[in-house]
Amino acid sequence: MSGLLNWILWSPIVGMIAILAIPKGNDNATRWTALVSTAITFALTLVLYANFDQSIPGMQPDFLVKMPWIEQFHIFYSLGIDGISLPMTLLNGLLFFLCIMSSWTVEKNLKGYFALLLMLQSTVFGVFFSLDFFLFYVYWEVMLIPMFFLIGVWGGENREYAAVKFFLYTFFGSIVMLVGIIALYYATGKGVDSFSILAMHGGKFTDMTVHIFGTDFSFEHLFFWTMFLGFAIKVPVFPFHTWLPHAHVQAPTAVSVILAGVLLKMGTYGFLRFSFPIFPAASVEYSTIIGVLGLISVIYGALCAMAQDDIKKLIAYSSVSHMGFVMMGMAAMNTQGMNGAVLQMFNHGTSTAMMFLLIGVLYERSHHRWIVRPDGTKGFGGLYTQMPKYSIIFIIGMFASMGLPGLSGFISEALIFLGIYPKFTTMTVLALIGLLLGAAYLLWAFKRMFFGDVNDEVKEYDDMNLREVAYMVPLCICVVVFGIFPSPILNIMKASVGQLVDLLSKY
Amino acid sequence: MIDILKLSVQLYAPELVCVVLMCLLLVAEAMHHEEGTDRTKVYLLATLGLVVTAGLLIMNLGAAPSAAFYKAVVIDSFGTLMKLIMVLGTLGALWLAHSSKDIYSNLKSEFAVMAVGTLIGGMLLASANNMLTLYLGIEILSILSYVMTSLKREDSTSTEAGMKYALYGGLTAGVMLFGMSHIYGMLGSIQFAEIVPKVAELQGADQVFLMASFLLFFAGLGYKISAFPFHMWSPDVYQGAPIPVTAFFAIVPKMAGMAVLIRVSHLFFAGDGALSVAWVGLLHVVAALTMTVGNVSAIGQDSVKRLLAFSSIGHVGMMIMGVVVLNEVGTRAIIYYGMAYLFMTLVAFWITSVLNDTYGTDSQAVFRGLIYRHPVMAIMMSIVLFSLAGMPPFSGFVAKFNILSVVIEKKYYGLAFIAALNSVVGLYYYMKLIKEMVFSKAESTEPVVGFTDSTRVLIVALTIPVVMMGIFWDGLMGLSGGAKLFLQ
Numbered sequence: 005m006s007g008l009l010n011w012i013l014w015s016p017i018v019g020m021i022a023i024l025a026i027p028k029g030n031d032n033a034t035r036w037t038a039l040v041s042t043a044i045t046f047a048l049t050l051v052l053y054a055n056f057d058q059s060i061p062g063m064q065p066d067f068l069v070k071m072p073w074i075e076q077f078h079i080f081y082s083l084g085i086d087g088i089s090l091p092m093t094l095l096n097g098l099l100f101f102l103c104i105m106s107s108w109t110v111e112k113n114l115k116g117y118f119a120l121l122l123m124l125q126s127t128v129f130g131v132f133f134s135l136d137f138f139l140f141y142v143y144w145e146v147m148l149i150p151m152f153f154l155i156g157v158w159g160g161e162n163r164e165y166a167a168v169k170f171f172l173y174t175f176f177g178s179i180v181m182l183v184g185i186i187a188l189y190y191a192t193g194k195g196v197d198s199f200s201i202l203a204m205h206g207g208k209f210t211d212m213t214v215h216i217f218g219t220d221f222s223f224e225h226l227f228f229w230t231m232f233l234g235f236a237i238k239v240p241v242f243p244f245h246t247w248l249p250h251a252h253v254q255a256p257t258a259v260s261v262i263l264a265g266v267l268l269k270m271g272t273y274g275f276l277r278f279s280f281p282i283f284p285a286a287s288v289e290y291s292t293i294i295g296v297l298g299l300i301s302v303i304y305g306a307l308c309a310m311a312q313d314d315i316k317k318l319i320a321y322s323s324v325s326h327m328g329f330v331m332m333g334m335a336a337m338n339t340q341g342m343n344g345a346v347l348q349m350f351n352h353g354t355s356t357a358m359m360f361l362l363i364g365v366l367y368e369r370s371h372h373r374w375i376v377r378p379d380g381t382k383g384f385g386g387l388y389t390q391m392p393k394y395s396i397i398f399i400i401g402m403f404a405s406m407g408l409p410g411l412s413g414f415i416s417e418a419l420i421f422l423g424i425y426p427k428f429t430t431m432t433v434l435a436l437i438g439l440l441l442g443a444a445y446l447l448w449a450f451k452r453m454f455f456g457d458v459n460d461e462v463k464e465y466d467d468m469n470l471r472e473v474a475y476m477v478p479l480c481i482c483v484v485v486f487g488i489f490p491s492p493i494l495n496i497m498k499a500s501v502g503q504l505v506d507l508l509s510k511y
Numbered sequence: 512m513i514d515i516l517k518l519s520v521q522l523y524a525p526e527l528v529c530v531v532l533m534c535l536l537l538v539a540e541a542m543h544h545e546e547g548t549d550r551t552k553v554y555l556l557a558t559l560g561l562v563v564t565a566g567l568l569i570m571n572l573g574a575a576p577s578a579a580f581y582k583a584v585v586i587d588s589f590g591t592l593m594k595l596i597m598v599l600g601t602l603g604a605l606w607l608a609h610s611s612k613d614i615y616s617n618l619k620s621e622f623a624v625m626a627v628g629t630l631i632g633g634m635l636l637a638s639a640n641n642m643l644t645l646y647l648g649i650e651i652l653s654i655l656s657y658v659m660t661s662l663k664r665e666d667s668t669s670t671e672a673g674m675k676y677a678l679y680g681g682l683t684a685g686v687m688l689f690g691m692s693h694i695y696g697m698l699g700s701i702q703f704a705e706i707v708p709k710v711a712e713l714q715g716a717d718q719v720f721l722m723a724s725f726l727l728f729f730a731g732l733g734y735k736i737s738a739f740p741f742h743m744w745s746p747d748v749y750q751g752a753p754i755p756v757t758a759f760f761a762i763v764p765k766m767a768g769m770a771v772l773i774r775v776s777h778l779f780f781a782g783d784g785a786l787s788v789a790w791v792g793l794l795h796v797v798a799a800l801t802m803t804v805g806n807v808s809a810i811g812q813d814s815v816k817r818l819l820a821f822s823s824i825g826h827v828g829m830m831i832m833g834v835v836v837l838n839e840v841g842t843r844a845i846i847y848y849g850m851a852y853l854f855m856t857l858v859a860f861w862i863t864s865v866l867n868d869t870y871g872t873d874s875q876a877v878f879r880g881l882i883y884r885h886p887v888m889a890i891m892m893s894i895v896l897f898s899l900a901g902m903p904p905f906s907g908f909v910a911k912f913n914i915l916s917v918v919i920e921k922k923y924y925g926l927a928f929i930a931a932l933n934s935v936v937g938l939y940y941y942m943k944l945i946k947e948m949v950f951s952k953a954e955s956t957e958p959v960v961g962f963t964d965s966t967r968v969l970i971v972a973l974t975i976p977v978v979m980m981g982i983f984w985d986g987l988m989g990l991s992g993g994a995k996l997f998l999q
Contacts, residue, residue, distance in 0.1 A: 142904055217924060
């Protein structure tokens with residue numbers, strides 16, 4: 005079992021090489037290779053899930069991989085998995101598999117598209133597996149390259165601007181973080197384990213100071229904020245969210261799904277794996293700020309979503325709003341809040357992926373995404389009569405997104421509210437407004453798109469075909485099953501989250 | 512005396528090979544004088560000579576540092592590594608010149624002669640151990656550079672660039688000599704070994720005066736490495752000079768100047784006296800301003816040559832950060848940086864050169880849609896540009912990482928943050944070029960003539976180290992074979 009993480013990490017790369025080796029023009033062979041590759045990877049993540057020991061709080065000893073890489077800097081190729089990264093791993097395995105299915109209709113430069121998608125999958129696994137800060141950083145950055153090209157080449161009209169903005173914004177956050185990473189390396193004493201993330205855990209830097217431009221700063225506080233910047237841009241938290249709507253709107257469907265489904269989670273994962281355990285004192289001290297930023301994201305994101313006429317942009321802003329809940333849950337720093345946050349990361353991954361996939365399905369028929377066109381006419385209308393299967397799946401996804409009881413979003417949001425209520429009572433009440441707004445913008449959009457008279461254009465749309473239903477069904481199952489029965493996900497994260505909460509409660 | 516001479520000649524063999532090579536090239540040039548003759552043989556001769564030089568340098572690597580020619584030069588691992596980078600850079604520029612149309616065919620052999628000559632100057636600089644050899648090195652390096660710049664005789668920008676280079680160079684060399692004479696006047700010697708102990712003894716006003724002399728000295732050096740505020744010549748010269756010459760300038764004179772800056776800083780300012788504090792402070796400011804000015808000015812450039820010129824100013828700023836720390840890891844970080852930069856620069860200039868030959872301009876527009884015409888070339892160029900911007904897993908990232916890491920080890924966090932912000936700016940303009948290559952549609956779909964099979968293989972071969980050095984760099988930082996870098 006010990007090499008399983010290696011297999012998961014490198015199997016997409018094998019798939020990528022296979023795709024690059026296929027001669028140009030064999031479109032179907034390319035598609036099937038990509039599908040088989042991601043299917044194998046997804047199967048491997050399920051094997052990982054099956055062999056996961058839920059009682060171990062830290063890294064699973066069975067799966068640890070550690071090999072020297074750069075001995076001079078004590079950099080290791082070290083991988084591991086725990087209860088916080090496993091849900092993300094499953095999500096990553098599942099979503100890429102479904103995304104390949106949804107990308108069946110991509111025509112333009114197919115080889116490059118699938119090769120880059122598989123490369124992206126591998127780097128995302130790398131981010132969630134890395135136990136070495138340098139290795140983590142390499143994956144964190146390399147991930148930007150396939151994203152940049154996927155948005156820039158296969159995106160919408162304004163794709164160049166979106167790709168550049170996305171890349172620059174994230175790069176800015178991460179390069180500032182790099183300074184922090186190196187500072188941590190020297191602060192841990194540049195010994196054998198000094199790039200090891202686990203060795204940095206536990207609040208070892210509380211008493212150190214740094215001297216910049218003639219002023220003394222607390223090491224812990226300064227580098228908490230540099231790391232905060234890197235992760236907050238990724239989440240994205242207000243006011244660092246401005247890259248997100250552009251990237252989402254311009255990106256092709258599959259990339260939007262991955263972006264919302266997995267990549268945003270890398271930011272919140274960063275908080276849980278790095279910021280909180282490495283700088284617990286600063287994290288506790290600034291938890292109110294994190295919470296308030298989360299709250300602003302919730303409400304501001306929801307208000308922005310309500311103002312959108314473009315359905316994809318609406319969902320993009322709803323992501324800002326939902327990730328705000330995750331931030332609030334983390335800021336609560338208690339068991340319910342943290343569990344809720346991690347669960348929300350998973351659930352948002354499935355429900356938003358559904359929404360973006362559904363928009364993709366619609367876009368393939370309509371080639372526009374306007375709820376209301378700029379000239380004031382309705383973009384869609386009466387979809388419900390025209391596309392019943394589509395509408396039912398849309399309703400499931402929408403209600404899951406909204407947090408309707410019985411569907412997955414409800415459980416995680418309820419847990420988050422349970423967590424934050426004792427700590428930030430006022431904010432809880434305000435966040436409930438965000439929830440209300442969430443229901444409002446989704447239902448309003450639904451009304452405008454699905455009810456009313458059938459537009460002439462809409463009359464020509466076919467309902468979802470078998471392939472489209474096939475990749476929606478697993479997500480529907482996730483959303484419904486984990487809404488009623490969340491324990492398969494909750495149980496695996498419990499021990500790891502508990503450990504983190506214990507650490508934070510000491511400060 | 513004979514013994515000393517014998518030993519010196521032995522140690523100095525790589526440079527002597529270069530001198531012999533230059534003489535042979537002169538003869539060979541004369542034999543291939545007619546218009547239209549194939550000059551490949553001349554280039555093969557030059558390649559042979561440079562390969563021998565590189566081999567001799569590698570053999571020198573492990574040896575203990577020692578002085579030669581009555582301490583006029585010093586042979587140590589540090590100098591040898593810097594020379595190795597310069598030799599490889601010359602070799603690359605040479606073959607670029609062979610295929611480039613930017614160098615008139617009847618001047619191709621001349622280019623080889625002058626490049627080897629400049630290289631000799633650079634190697635002398637990397638070994639200089641007294642003020643006289645140092646000045647000699649600078650002058651050999653400069654005078655040939657002036658000529659090389661204006662090699663495109665009929666082109667007005669090229670001649671203008673040569674003129675600017677010569678005027679600016681003459682002025683700063685004069686200022687530098689003036690500074691050196693003051694240093695000699697105060698300390699009574701031109702030998703570094705004799706000056707160093709005397710520097711420590713200076714007190715009060717003498718220190719101030721010596722610092723002023725070193726500032727004048729720095730002017731000459733700063734000009735060679737195009738550090739702020741002596742960088743103004745560099746964009747014009749880069750743009751005006753033929754592309755192989757530009758590629759050559761980006762590597763050889765820069766590394767030679769860096770070598771001197773490193774050696775002088777380490778020798779004179781290693782302690783923690785007032786002079787050292789002042790020098791380190793100066794380098795701090797110079798590093799920060801050099802990279803900021805370089806990167807910010809690069810944003811608006813349309814000419815790729817000019818863009819690479821400004822970006823090279825930015826990279827020099829990064830390298831100076833490795834001098835600021837004044838320790839051996841810093842120096843190793845610079846050597847790694849130089850090595851990484853060598854390959855990235857060669858690939859970038861090579862591709863630019865081919866496009867420039869086809870379209871007669873190096874505007875970013877000629878890169879448009881390259882991915883649809885020459886996918887492999889566009890991917891190689893993207894790799895190199897990402898590497899220049901410092902993205903992992905390429906060598907540019909490791910170079911940046913090493914430099915940041917030595918600076919942070921010394922706790923110069925402010926400088927580290929400035930460098931970090933600079934790499935964001937850097938990414939922006941590199942990305943603009945990638946955007947042009949990959950995102951835009953090509954105006955024509957015809958293949959570019961210059962990308963012959965051999966050129967493509969060469970470019971791919973030169974890109975491989977860019978990737979490999981970014982992944983397997985364990986041990987690359989300790990290349991000197993465990994020997995001490997410097998002769999103290």
